[in-house]
Amino acid sequence: MSVVHKGILRYSLNERIVHWIAGLAYVYQLLTGLAFYSPHLFWIAILLGGGPTSRFWHPWVGLLFTAVLFWMFDIWRRDMRITDADRAWEKAMPHYIRNEDEDLPPIDRFNIGQKYFFWVMLYAGILMLLSGLLLWFPESIPWGARYLRYAAILLHVSAALLSIGAFIIHVYMGTAMVRGGFTSIIRGEVTPAWAKMHHRLWYDRITGTTPTRR
């Protein structure tokens, strides 16, 4: 590589693996879920091997996805705590949206948007797991408790839609908007300038630099 600077490790191999298992599992769930969501999208199930095949794998991949979510929770829960620095940054978020990053207060390893994404996916994942289990075995729910099934239908689709909203923003920011973000989750490294610009407190912490205020 012809880079003059030394890259900074942002995501360990473990973190990258966990991210991509979750990502691929989520995309499978998204595609098969959309096929069952709308008759106009049922063709996706045909492309993925047919309706019965899609229906067969959807709950199993869902189990994989939620298992990986819990693994992620174990790895990232400390990094994902929302701090006072995040609150200050959140107030200045309109600057972030307008790409006026010089007007933003410094933050640690993740910004509050990433943290919200993490928590939304975690809680939506738990809701989808619980409601999904009810939808997987509806006949095992006694007729007297059928309201659980009715609630599961609404919960499953609502949590899914919520996660899709978060997912659209996540994919857009990770691939198109924040340059350097996509390569960091593949190869693990970012440039020092990238780290300073986006996550100043994190940069200071891991490089041992004295915290500086701009």
Place this chain on the structure above:
Amino acid sequence: MSIGPLQIKAISGHAGTVPGRDTSRDYDVCKVVDVTTCIGCKACEVACLEWNGYPFRQTVFDNTYQTMPDLAWNYYNLIRFNEHTASDGTFSWLMRKDQCMHCADPGCLRACPADGAIVQYANGIVDFQQEYCIGCQYCVTGCPFNIPKFNSETKKVHKCTLCSDRVGVGLEPACIKACPTGCLHFGSKDDMKDLAERRAQQLREHTSHTNAGVYDPSGVGGTHVIYVLHDINNPEAYGGLPSNPRVPWTVRLWKGPLKWLGNLAMVGGIIGVTLHYLRFGPKQAPSDQAEGRP
């Protein structure tokens, strides 16, 4: 597809008018179950198994006249038995032939996501097409009568077909043929409704069942299987027949407004991020630009 018998419209070289021409024919079919004359012999259960080619299941004794606890994927038709004590202390054995009600507004069909897996014929029969079924069991949740049953080996859901394969060629359902007491009748919805109402009136006027009535619940748009009950105010006593069945409101919300809201939100989200990119573009770290990296 059930088309009913052929009706002549014109005859070649025929003098005068065609017999039966311009008469209207009601294709809506209906089964009446008069529970007041059911003796619980289960001949309809046997006829159903024979016609559909399923083996007889082992019975389960539970100290009552009930032979089996529930319907099954290969058991479409079950007499539900209840020992009922009325408010005046009179005791009765209630027998109700339980099967798919063939709702005019079928919750199973509303909930089903698989193209062609559930069809409703113009004659009112709601039929599952197992070759298109994906085994999601949303129909199980959509049904207000707890009818569809899942075969976990083939991953297909089954229920009473109202013998669509018999009705389509002008025959009665198999259960009707087997009933020895005349408690089952089959015909057009109008005729059967009339028959059921007359029987209920007879019960009210000539017996002590002054609350006798016809169960044809409007919450699901009426059904193509209707009951004559001794007490129309207490359908729950007949093995849990719901007093006001409706397609669950969460199913209606999910398949109605929520779907459109969700579609709008998803398309809106994609449009939103696209507009953001067009307006503000990407976020680049300073040295990335300096070194000409993407």
